[in-house]
Amino acid sequence: MSPQQSLIGRLLLNERGSRYFLIVLLGFALIVPALHLLMPEGSALQISGYTMTLLGKYMCYALLAIAIDLVWGYCGILSLGHTAFFALGGYAMGMYLMRQIGTRGVYGDPILPDFMVFLNWKELPWFWHGMNHFPIALFMVLAVPAVLAYVFGWLAFRSRVTGVYLSIITQALTYALLLAFFRNEMGFGGNNGLTDFKELLGFELQAPGTRVALYLASALALGLGYAACRYIVSSRFGRVIEAIRDAESRARFIGYRVEDYKLWVWVFSAILAGIAGALYVPQVGIINPGEFAPINSIEVVVWVAVGGRGTLYGAALGALLVNYAKTWFTAVLPEIWLYALGALFVGVTLFLPQGVVGLAAKLKRSKS
Amino acid sequence: MSVTEAFARVLSRSGGSSRAPTLDTSHNIVLYLEDISVSFDGFKALNSLNLYIEAGELRCIIGPNGAGKTTMMDVITGKTRPDEGSAWFGQTIDLLRLTEPEIAKAGIGRKFQKPTVFGSHTVFENLELAMAGDKSVWKILFARLRAEQIARIEEVLETIGLKDHRQVLAGGLSHGQKQWLEIGMLLMQDPELLLVDEPVAGMTPQETEHTAELLVGLAGKRSVVVVEHDMEFVRSIARTVTVLHQGSVLAEGSMQEVQNDPKVVEVYLGD
Numbered sequence: 001m002s003p004q005q006s007l008i009g010r011l012l013l014n015e016r017g018s019r020y021f022l023i024v025l026l027g028f029a030l031i032v033p034a035l036h037l038l039m040p041e042g043s044a045l046q047i048s049g050y051t052m053t054l055l056g057k058y059m060c061y062a063l064l065a066i067a068i069d070l071v072w073g074y075c076g077i078l079s080l081g082h083t084a085f086f087a088l089g090g091y092a093m094g095m096y097l098m099r100q101i102g103t104r105g106v107y108g109d110p111i112l113p114d115f116m117v118f119l120n121w122k123e124l125p126w127f128w129h130g131m132n133h134f135p136i137a138l139f140m141v142l143a144v145p146a147v148l149a150y151v152f153g154w155l156a157f158r159s160r161v162t163g164v165y166l167s168i169i170t171q172a173l174t175y176a177l178l179l180a181f182f183r184n185e186m187g188f189g190g191n192n193g194l195t196d197f198k199e200l201l202g203f204e205l206q207a208p209g210t211r212v213a214l215y216l217a218s219a220l221a222l223g224l225g226y227a228a229c230r231y232i233v234s235s236r237f238g239r240v241i242e243a244i245r246d247a248e249s250r251a252r253f254i255g256y257r258v259e260d261y262k263l264w265v266w267v268f269s270a271i272l273a274g275i276a277g278a279l280y281v282p283q284v285g286i287i288n289p290g291e292f293a294p295i296n297s298i299e300v301v302v303w304v305a306v307g308g309r310g311t312l313y314g315a316a317l318g319a320l321l322v323n324y325a326k327t328w329f330t331a332v333l334p335e336i337w338l339y340a341l342g343a344l345f346v347g348v349t350l351f352l353p354q355g356v357v358g359l360a361a362k363l364k365r366s367k368s
Numbered sequence: 369m370s371v372t373e374a375f376a377r378v379l380s381r382s383g384g385s386s387r388a389p390t391l392d393t394s395h396n397i398v399l400y401l402e403d404i405s406v407s408f409d410g411f412k413a414l415n416s417l418n419l420y421i422e423a424g425e426l427r428c429i430i431g432p433n434g435a436g437k438t439t440m441m442d443v444i445t446g447k448t449r450p451d452e453g454s455a456w457f458g459q460t461i462d463l464l465r466l467t468e469p470e471i472a473k474a475g476i477g478r479k480f481q482k483p484t485v486f487g488s489h490t491v492f493e494n495l496e497l498a499m500a501g502d503k504s505v506w507k508i509l510f511a512r513l514r515a516e517q518i519a520r521i522e523e524v525l526e527t528i529g530l531k532d533h534r535q536v537l538a539g540g541l542s543h544g545q546k547q548w549l550e551i552g553m554l555l556m557q558d559p560e561l562l563l564v565d566e567p568v569a570g571m572t573p574q575e576t577e578h579t580a581e582l583l584v585g586l587a588g589k590r591s592v593v594v595v596e597h598d599m600e601f602v603r604s605i606a607r608t609v610t611v612l613h614q615g616s617v618l619a620e621g622s623m624q625e626v627q628n629d630p631k632v633v634e635v636y637l638g639d
Contacts, residue, residue: 232509235508235509235510235511236496236497236508236509236511237505237508237509237511239489239493239496239497240497240508242486242488242489243486243489243497246486246487246488246489247484247485247486247487249447249468250480250484250485250486251497252468252469252472253445253468253472253477253478253480254472254477254497254498254553254557255469255472255473255500255503255557256469256503257467257469257503257504257505258469260504260505261505264505
């Protein structure tokens with residue numbers, strides 16, 4: 001591929017996977033809300049609000065999966081703690097939504113969220129101040145995951161922690177946050193988390209219009225996040241991080257400050273995860289410490305592996321497939337789901353090292 | 369450090385993006401290694417090693433396994449820190465204070481014994497990645513190849529004989545071709561000092577001959593240090609040979625002198 005081509009050229013013309021991905025995403029973004037709003041109730045073409053919100057949730061998951069694919073598939077950093085960033089973005093949004101409840105809470109306190117009244121707190125903790133302003137909350141959605149990722153990455157990459165050791169400390173990170181957020185004293189609602197949201201920017205969360213807007217925002221974030229990642233991986237920066245993945249010390253000897261590259265791609269990935277979390281929370285209506293659970297992070301890695309890592313669209317596809325399977329399984333055979341997930345991961349590792357995308361490419365090659 | 373020196377240093381720091389001062393070979397010496405000692409768990413890999421490389425020189429370093437050749441390269445490139453001694457690049461650059469990327473930027477390039485090219489990148493991309501220039505994150509994120517840079521890559525592709533393989537993934541090259549690509553990557557870095565570890569291992573006689581020509585052609589403009597086991601090859605290119613043994617210099621001189629040195633015959637050439 002000629003390096004002189006423009007971003008749009010690279011995104012839409014050169015790469016078939018990207019082209020399909022963006023077209024399908026655009027299709028979903030336009031058709032689903034249209035069918036939801038325009039088709040009469042009971043019509044076969046009607047898409048319920050439940051289904052649309054479910055799809056919006058999947059889009060948040062897909063963005064999270066892309067964020068992981070960027071660091072894992074392209075830079076070789078296997079993060080088993082990425083939902084920490086997702087949950088922190090979610091909590092930042094949740095705090096804003098809590099502050100919007102106002103006097104409509106059970107206790108009717110204009111300032112304090114219900115759980116604080118329940119704990120007999122008299123005033124708002126310092127870190128809740130300002131979270132009733134949307135721009136500040138939005139800033140925190142980006143800044144909190146970014147700062148945590150920066151500090152964590154700075155320490156880890158500078159000390160040249162790599163491979164399985166890094167994966168283990170990412171697990172420890174998310175587990176530590178899980179334990180911390182469970183505590184009532186932390187001021188994030190303890191094990192109940194933040195819920196009972198009423199409105200966002202003055203719009204009722206349950207209103208069809210708001211739900212369509214959130215769905216569209218998720219699709220937009222996924223599309224833009226994808227485009228940004230695609231730009232990164234097809235720039236020379238992308239070739240450098242792949243070089244680091246394949247031969248780290250060689251990259252150092254030709255003059256790249258490996259820790260800088262890892263740090264920036266890591267921070268960017270954490271920000272994407274935070275955005276995904278912030279869009280996820282108003283659609284599912286709750287954020288609690290369970291989101292920090294290490295098993296969640298591992299699940300996201302499974303999505304990426306199933307879809308096919310190192311392609312970006314594979315990660316999104318994997319997120320969709322596995323979550324659809326999960327929704328189906330947990331409705332029909334709830335007790336089987338975890339076994340199915342485990343079997344899926346083993347199966348993919350053994351038989352589909354390149355994931356579904358790799359399988360598709362293989363089938364196409366053998367046909368021609 | 370005098371006041372003027374300090375001032376000059378501040379100025380050079382604010383002026384250029386490079387933190388290291390520029391290479392100064394006014395005394396005609398490009399590399400000083402003095403009293404370098406490195407030990408691993410009590411084993412002395414280098415034992416007060418003294419080595420001076422002249423600017424523009426082509427130096428061959430030979431020695432039996434475990435003589436400390438690779439450790440010496442590691443010290444020069446910042447991978448291993450010596451327990452004692454000093455290492456200077458020209459008059460002004462203290463290698464022991466710089467990290468690996470900073471040393472690479474200052475102008476020391478290294479070719480490894482085992483060829484390590486970036487297997488999932490094409491030959492062209494490997495050369496692009498190795499290209500000299502600002503390697504900070506933001507510059508690289510928005511970097512575009514300029515016409516003269518493409519020309520430079522084409523020139524190196526020609527030199528290393530991989531012109532027809534530019535779009536081939538480096539992982540799929542033959543062993544000899546990987547060695548050449550490594551040398552090409554070294555050339556792209558435009559270093560003042562090239563450290564070349566076993567360049568002809570696994571090459572056919574024809575490839576070996578080409579490599580010899582290339583290295584001899586490079587010397588003069590740049591300084592080249594070659595570590596090699598192949599005595600035939602060393603004989604064909606060397607002007608000065610240094611023999612390492614047990615972490616220090618055993619003998620130094622022309623191939624003729626070294627070969628006739630009884631100490632050398634005993635430890636290395638004799639067997």
